[in-house]
Amino acid sequence: MDLTHLDEQNKPKMVDIGDKAHTTRKATASGIIETSQDAFNAVMNNTAKKGPVLQTAVIAAIQAAKQTSTLIPMCHPLMLNSINTDIKELPDLPGFKLEVTVKLNDQTGVEMEALTGVSIGLLTIYDMLKAIDKAMVIKHIQLEHKSGGNSGDFNR
Amino acid sequence: MDLTHLDEQNKPKMVDIGDKAHTTRKATASGIIETSQDAFNAVMNNTAKKGPVLQTAVIAAIQAAKQTSTLIPMCHPLMLNSINTDIKELPDLPGFKLEVTVKLNDQTGVEMEALTGVSIGLLTIYDMLKAIDKAMVIKHIQLEHKSGGNSGDFNR
Amino acid sequence: MDLTHLDEQNKPKMVDIGDKAHTTRKATASGIIETSQDAFNAVMNNTAKKGPVLQTAVIAAIQAAKQTSTLIPMCHPLMLNSINTDIKELPDLPGFKLEVTVKLNDQTGVEMEALTGVSIGLLTIYDMLKAIDKAMVIKHIQLEHKSGGNSGDFNR
Amino acid sequence: MDLTHLDEQNKPKMVDIGDKAHTTRKATASGIIETSQDAFNAVMNNTAKKGPVLQTAVIAAIQAAKQTSTLIPMCHPLMLNSINTDIKELPDLPGFKLEVTVKLNDQTGVEMEALTGVSIGLLTIYDMLKAIDKAMVIKHIQLEHKSGGNSGDFNR
Amino acid sequence: MDLTHLDEQNKPKMVDIGDKAHTTRKATASGIIETSQDAFNAVMNNTAKKGPVLQTAVIAAIQAAKQTSTLIPMCHPLMLNSINTDIKELPDLPGFKLEVTVKLNDQTGVEMEALTGVSIGLLTIYDMLKAIDKAMVIKHIQLEHKSGGNSGDFNR
Amino acid sequence: MDLTHLDEQNKPKMVDIGDKAHTTRKATASGIIETSQDAFNAVMNNTAKKGPVLQTAVIAAIQAAKQTSTLIPMCHPLMLNSINTDIKELPDLPGFKLEVTVKLNDQTGVEMEALTGVSIGLLTIYDMLKAIDKAMVIKHIQLEHKSGGNSGDFNR
Numbered sequence: 001m002d003l004t005h006l007d008e009q010n011k012p013k014m015v016d017i018g019d020k021a022h023t024t025r026k027a028t029a030s031g032i033i034e035t036s037q038d039a040f041n042a043v044m045n046n047t048a049k050k051g052p053v054l055q056t057a058v059i060a061a062i063q064a065a066k067q068t069s070t071l072i073p074m075c076h077p078l079m080l081n082s083i084n085t086d087i088k089e090l091p092d093l094p095g096f097k098l099e100v101t102v103k104l105n106d107q108t109g110v111e112m113e114a115l116t117g118v119s120i121g122l123l124t125i126y127d128m129l130k131a132i133d134k135a136m137v138i139k140h141i142q143l144e145h146k147s148g149g150n151s152g153d154f155n156r
Numbered sequence: 157m158d159l160t161h162l163d164e165q166n167k168p169k170m171v172d173i174g175d176k177a178h179t180t181r182k183a184t185a186s187g188i189i190e191t192s193q194d195a196f197n198a199v200m201n202n203t204a205k206k207g208p209v210l211q212t213a214v215i216a217a218i219q220a221a222k223q224t225s226t227l228i229p230m231c232h233p234l235m236l237n238s239i240n241t242d243i244k245e246l247p248d249l250p251g252f253k254l255e256v257t258v259k260l261n262d263q264t265g266v267e268m269e270a271l272t273g274v275s276i277g278l279l280t281i282y283d284m285l286k287a288i289d290k291a292m293v294i295k296h297i298q299l300e301h302k303s304g305g306n307s308g309d310f311n312r
Numbered sequence: 313m314d315l316t317h318l319d320e321q322n323k324p325k326m327v328d329i330g331d332k333a334h335t336t337r338k339a340t341a342s343g344i345i346e347t348s349q350d351a352f353n354a355v356m357n358n359t360a361k362k363g364p365v366l367q368t369a370v371i372a373a374i375q376a377a378k379q380t381s382t383l384i385p386m387c388h389p390l391m392l393n394s395i396n397t398d399i400k401e402l403p404d405l406p407g408f409k410l411e412v413t414v415k416l417n418d419q420t421g422v423e424m425e426a427l428t429g430v431s432i433g434l435l436t437i438y439d440m441l442k443a444i445d446k447a448m449v450i451k452h453i454q455l456e457h458k459s460g461g462n463s464g465d466f467n468r
Numbered sequence: 469m470d471l472t473h474l475d476e477q478n479k480p481k482m483v484d485i486g487d488k489a490h491t492t493r494k495a496t497a498s499g500i501i502e503t504s505q506d507a508f509n510a511v512m513n514n515t516a517k518k519g520p521v522l523q524t525a526v527i528a529a530i531q532a533a534k535q536t537s538t539l540i541p542m543c544h545p546l547m548l549n550s551i552n553t554d555i556k557e558l559p560d561l562p563g564f565k566l567e568v569t570v571k572l573n574d575q576t577g578v579e580m581e582a583l584t585g586v587s588i589g590l591l592t593i594y595d596m597l598k599a600i601d602k603a604m605v606i607k608h609i610q611l612e613h614k615s616g617g618n619s620g621d622f623n624r
Numbered sequence: 625m626d627l628t629h630l631d632e633q634n635k636p637k638m639v640d641i642g643d644k645a646h647t648t649r650k651a652t653a654s655g656i657i658e659t660s661q662d663a664f665n666a667v668m669n670n671t672a673k674k675g676p677v678l679q680t681a682v683i684a685a686i687q688a689a690k691q692t693s694t695l696i697p698m699c700h701p702l703m704l705n706s707i708n709t710d711i712k713e714l715p716d717l718p719g720f721k722l723e724v725t726v727k728l729n730d731q732t733g734v735e736m737e738a739l740t741g742v743s744i745g746l747l748t749i750y751d752m753l754k755a756i757d758k759a760m761v762i763k764h765i766q767l768e769h770k771s772g773g774n775s776g777d778f779n780r
Numbered sequence: 781m782d783l784t785h786l787d788e789q790n791k792p793k794m795v796d797i798g799d800k801a802h803t804t805r806k807a808t809a810s811g812i813i814e815t816s817q818d819a820f821n822a823v824m825n826n827t828a829k830k831g832p833v834l835q836t837a838v839i840a841a842i843q844a845a846k847q848t849s850t851l852i853p854m855c856h857p858l859m860l861n862s863i864n865t866d867i868k869e870l871p872d873l874p875g876f877k878l879e880v881t882v883k884l885n886d887q888t889g890v891e892m893e894a895l896t897g898v899s900i901g902l903l904t905i906y907d908m909l910k911a912i913d914k915a916m917v918i919k920h921i922q923l924e925h926k927s928g929g930n931s932g933d934f935n936r
Contacts, residue, residue, distance in 0.1 A: 003198055004287040006208050007708060011682045012284075014690075016706035018648065018729055024486065031294075042159055052162050055367045058479045059541050060229050063375075066482075066537055066545055067227070069690055071276050072283045073216050073683050077690055077703050079545050081575070082484035084475060105486055107705070111290065112283050119275040119294070120227050127228045127268050128168075131160040134267065134310050138187075138275070138297035143290055154290050163396060167370045170378075172394035174336065174417055180798065211679045214791045215853050219687075222794075222849055222857055225378055229371050233378055233391050235857050237887070238796035240787060261798055263393070315510055316599040318520050319864060323838045324596075326846075328862035330804065330885055343606075354471055364474050372541050381846055383535070383588050384595045385528050385839050389846055389859050419861070423602065424595050431587040431606070432539050439540045439580050440480075443472040446579065446622050450499075450587070450609035455602055466602050492642065523835045526635045527697050531843075534638075534693055534701055547701050549731070550640035552631060573642055627822055628911040630832050636908075655918070666783055676786050684853050695847070695900050696907045697840050735914065736907050743899040743918070744851050751852045751892050752792075755784040758891065758923055758934050762811075762899070765918035778914050 005074045014074050020107040025148030029114035030099040031141035032090070033122045039133040040094035053128045054096070058085045061100050061121030065113045075112050080104050083117065095136075098122055099144070109149050115141060161230045170230050176263040181304030185270035186255040187297035188246070189278045195289040196250035209284045210252070214241045217256050217277030221269045231268050236260050239273065251292075254278055255300070265305050271297060317386045326386050332419040337460030341426035342411040343453035344402070345434045351445040352406035355437075365440045366408070370397045373412050373433030380428045387424050392416050395429065407448075410434055411456070421461050427453060473542045482542050488575040493616035497582035498567040499609035500558065501590045507601040508562035511593075521596045522564070526553045529568050529589030533581045543580050548572050551585065563604075566590055567612070577617050583609060629698045638698050644731040649772035653738035654723040655765035656714070657746045663757040664718035667749075677752045678720070682709045685724050685745030692740045699736050704728050707741065719760075722746055723768070733773050739765060785854045794854050800887040805928030809894035810879040811921035812870065813902045819913040820874035833908045834876070838865045841880050841901030845893045855892050860884055863897065875916075878902055879924070889929050895921060 007013045035043075043053045062083045069077040086099040100117035102110040122138045129136065146154040163169045191199075199209045218239045225233040242255040256273035258266040278294045285292065302310040319325045347355075355365045374395045381389040398411040412429035414422040434450045441448065458466040475481045503511075511521045530551045537545040554567040568585035570578040590606045597604065614622040631637045659667075667677045686707045693701040710723040724741035726734040746762045753760065770778040787793045815823075823833045842863045849857040866879040880897035882890040902918045909916065926934040 002287065003202060003209065003284065005212075005284045006202075009711075010202065010208050011679065011709060011711070012208055012212050012686065013709065014686055014704065014707040016727060018705040018727055046159060046162075046166065052166050052168055052367060053159065055364060055479065056161075056168050056229055056371055059368055059371050060227065062480065062482055063538070063541055064227055070687070071216065071220055071223070071227075072280050073212055073687055074280075074283060076705075077545075077701075079547060079574075079703060080482065081486040081544075083482040085479060085481065086477075087479070103484060103486055106703075111286060112279065115279055115282065115294075116276075119279060119297075120272075122297075123268065123271055123275060124228050124230075126271065127230060128159065128161045130267060131158065131307075134299055134302065134307075135312065136298075138271075139295045141275075141278075141294035141297075142292075146290065151287075151290075156291065165398075167367065167397060167399070168374065169397065170374055170392065170395040172415060174393040174415055208679060211676060211791065212683055215680055215683050218792065218794055219850070219853055226375070229375055232393075233389075233857075235391060235859060235886070236794065237798035237856075239794040241791060241793065242789075243791070259796060259798055262391075314599065315514060315521065315596065317524075317596045318514075321866075322514065322520050323835065323865060323867070324520055324524050324842065325865065326842055326860065326863040328883060330861035330883055358471060358474070358478065364478050364480055365471065368473075368480050368541055372539065376539055379539070382843070383528065383532055383539075384592050385524055385843055386592075386595060388861075389857075391859060418859075423598060424591065427591055427594065427606075428588075431591060431609075432584075434609075435580065435583055435587060436540050436542075438583065439542060440471065440473045442579060443470065443619075446611055446614065446619075447624065448610075450583075451607045453587075453590075453606035453609075454604075458602065463599075463602075468603065520835060523635065523832060524839055527836055527839050530636065530638055531694070531697055545701075547703060547730075548638065549642035549700075551638040553635060553637065554633075555635070571640060571642055626911065627826060627833065627908065629836075629908045630826075634826065634832050636832055636836050670783060670786075670790065676790050676792055677783065680785075680792050680853055684851065688851055691851070695840065695844055695851075696904050697836055698904075698907060735910060736903065739903055739906065739918075740900075743903060743921075744896075746921075747892065747895055747899060748852050748854075750895065751854060752783065752785045754891060755782065755931075758926065758931075759936065760922070762895075762921035763919045765899075765902075765921075766916075767914055770914065775911075775914075780915065 012074055017107040023148045024105050025109050026103045027111045027114040027146045028101040028144040029118045030144050031118040031122050032095055032097045032139050033125050034093050034095040034137045036133040039129040042132055054087050057121045057124040060124040061085055061117040064120030065117035068113045068116045072112050076108055078104055111143050111146055168230055173263040179304045180261050181265050182259045183267045183270040183302045184257040184300040185274045186300050187274040187278050188253045188295050189281050190249050190251040190293045192289040195285040198288055210243050213277045213280040216280040217241055217273040220276030221273035224269045224272045228268050232264055267299050267302055324386055329419040335460045336417050337421050338415045339423045339426040339458045340413040340456040341430045342456050343430040343434050344409045344451050345437050346405050346407040346449045348445040351441040354444055366399050369433045369436040372436040373397055373429040376432030377425045377429035380425045384424050388420055390416055423455050423458055480542055485575040491616045492573050493577050494571045495579045495582040495614045496569040496612040497586045498612050499586040499590050500563055500565045500607050501593050502561050502563040502605045504601040507597040510600055522555050525589045525592040528592040529553055529585040532588030533585035536581045536584045540580050544576055546572055579611050579614055636698055641731040647772045648729050649733050650727045651735045651738040651770045652725040652768040653742045654768050655742040655746050656719055656721045656763050657749050658717050658719040658761045660757040663753040666756055678711050681745045681748040684748040685709055685741040688744030689737045689741035692737045696736050700732055735767050735770055792854055797887040803928045804885050805889050806883045807891045807894040807926045808881040808924040809898045810924050811898040811902050812877045812919050813905050814873050814875040814917045816913040819909040822912055834867050837901045837904040840904040841865055841897040844900030845897035848893045848896045852892050856888055891923050891926055
């Protein structure tokens with residue numbers, strides 16, 4: 001099993017994507033934040049109806065996805081075509097599920113962009129609610145789907 | 157239950173910390189990445205002995221902790237005093253646990269900095285190993301300890 | 313009249329604030345975006361009631377205020393204590409007025425932070441509405457109030 | 469009238485440009501800073517003849533135009549082909565007019581890049597002159613021309 | 625001899641690359657840090673065998689190369705295809721030589737990216753060793769090879 | 781000889797400065813770019829008399845010094861009090877010498893900030909002149925003076 005991001009001297013490298021195909025690539029990642037009932041209620045009962053907390057999380061997720069190559073050291077800078085989000089309320093957990101979908105027409109995949117968007121989006125929810133509950137847990141950050149590129153499709 | 161990060165118009169705000177005490181604040185956060193056996197072995201069997209993959213993750217975690225206020229919209233810019241990391245191999249999972257501890261002597265806490273460091277550090281491990289295993293899951297990103305400040309100490 | 317930001321060789325410099333007083337400094341800046349009636353209505357009639365467009369603008373304003381020292385070349389990096397915003401609907405113009413207030417307890421003022429927040433916030437409204445109206449004009453970006461520091465208070 | 473940057477849940481999104489044409493796109497934006505006579509004179513009488521103040525503004529404008537996608541939340545990262553500036557002295561106002569022209573060969577327009585360059589360039593002039601005059605006003609930030617792309621040309 | 629980065633008003637500009645050929649461009653730059661014997665030994669005798677110090681330098685070099693357009697004012701944002709590094713121990717100097725190679729398939733060269741990577745990588749070695757030796761000197765930062773583009777190949 | 785930036789597991793860390801003294805710290809670094817006669821003349825004969833090329837370099841140096849903690853992985857974020865530059869023409873080399881002086885009143889030194897400013901400033905001169913001369917060499921980037929802090933003063 002090969003560590004593609006290491007060179008023959010065992011140093012990290014940014015791998016060469018120059019010979020890979022220009023194709024449409026798409027990745028969806030998701031993650032969950034488990035909150036206390038109080039924290040969940042504060043979001044749901046807000047007069048603006050989930051507006052500010054979840055809107056802030058979505059914006060943070062989108063901005064972070066665009067910053068992936070500055071955050072993850074071996075990621076390539078990419079000109080993302082689109083970033084979409086989906087937030088599901090999970091009243092039984094309670095908590096929230098954030099899904100981020102990224103599209104690109106270029107020579108490498110966008111899994112890391114989708115995963116980074118999810119991570120920072122969930123951290124933003126934590127930040128907005130941490131005065132109520134510091135014990136919240138972020139869990140199940142994972143790739144859901146991926147298409148395009150020569151490593152084939154992935155569906156969890 | 158109050159959403160401290162929203163103003164009376166339900167807009168996000170960066171809360172005023174100007175009257176809070178200058179005290180030593182410390183926060184430790186942790187998280188886990190669950191890998192396949194192949195991915196775990198690739199890290200452990202590397203001739204440089206975990207060097208490049210986990211070193212890259214640690215550096216990414218430290219750099220991300222310093223970028224917290226640009227990533228999490230309502231976080232204050234802070235002059236962190238120290239950032240330390242700990243990585244534990246979890247051969248039974250298999251996977252890795254990353255812990256990040258941040259210290260500051262100032263007017264607000266550093267929970268978000270520790271959590272952001274953990275999140276980006278684990279995403280970096282995912283990135284370095286994703287050619288072997290795309291199904292890895294990041295889980296249990298959580299605050300472990302927090303001390304200093306008027307909201308009191310927190311121990312999970 | 314002295315150009316404080318130039319040295320004796322006429323090169324820009326970041327001026328020395330090391331001997332200035334540590335005091336509470338506060339600045340409020342404002343600006344207006346004049347829109348078409350259609351663009352204004354699109355914001356006001358949105359089912360989420362101004363939510364997404366103006367919320368995005370507020371978040372962009374706050375994040376930009378924190379980035380001032382990377383955008384304005386001779387500005388000092390500062391640890392802002394708080395950032396608050398106010399948005400007024402101007403149905404007669406029509407358009408919107410954005411006000412940003414920044415506080416700091418340190419050795420230099422925060423006028424540029426407030427003005428940068430206003431500018432980027434208004435540009436964000438432009439961006440969110442430009443599919444409807446490209447002729448919108450941003451006007452009257454100005455300092456409203458400033459207090460603290462040895463240059464005295466300013467009130468427009 | 470459609471808010472293109474919102475999804476069906478009224479959350480912001482980065483719109484999909486993947487199906488848009490790769491064409492040459494060009495945008496010119498402009499804006500004015502109105503100064504006091506003293507501040508205007510300080511720039512004009514400088515021994516280096518407008519050098520340092522306006523040169524700093526131009527450089528800040530160019531660097532900001534490149535940072536547009538990190539500042540304006542729903543903007544796409546873009547590989548700008550060129551950025552040019554023009555500064556006109558307005559002795560009768562008095563003040564300065566800054567114009568920024570951006571070119572790109574890609575799938576979306578560069579209006580926001582030109583407008584962001586203008587805004588940050590004018591704020592830099594404010595910063596360089598604010599020890600002389602804090603009452604300066606930035607006004608008339610607007611799109612002048614735009615060509616390329618399927619929304620057609622725009623000329624004010 | 626023409627200063628291509630200045631316009632007819634002697635202001636800096638980001639030159640237009642829109643008509644240049646899309647070709648594979650490659651640049652290698654190198655530089656040396658001369659250390660004391662003590663500092664050199666600290667790296668070589670480290671139980672992790674050069675691991676942490678030089679690994680950190682390599683990662684910093686790669687991340688800096690990706691940030692070139694934000695650091696060097698007139699550089700274009702570019703989507704680099706690959707970044708590789710090489711570190712040579714120079715026991716006789718003593719010191720270390722860092723080489724960075726950048727590849728791109730686009731309309732402008734990547735000399736600045738390679739040179740920026742080298743500079744920040746060497747500064748990182750300085751930072752990691754400065755508690756032992758503050759007199760270290762960074763020298764001979766230079767372009768080694770360049771290919772692709774209409775200015776022809778360069779070989780030192 | 782101790783590698784202060786490594787922890788007991790040989791991982792990089794951001795060292796704890798929380799117990800160090802708050803004192804005035806100052807550092808001056810310098811470096812040289814050796815150019816061809818043609819490149820040197822292009823700067824000196826420019827109608828704006830060294831204006832645009834060297835002004836751009838100075839601004840880039842100041843902005844880079846402020847970005848040090850994002851570029852050098854183990855550096856602390858710092859609120860620099862002042863940044864000054866000095867450029868000397870070296871007609872006999874030919875070339876230019878850039879000196880950057882940084883001041884801070886805080887708990888750690890600013891050597892890296894001064895050195896980073898010098899490096900990026902010189903790279904900017906390279907960038908502005910590289911159409912004339914690609915063989916330029918950056919040399920002798922070094923700390924000149926340092927005062928403040930418990931490691932004592934340094935004078936080359």
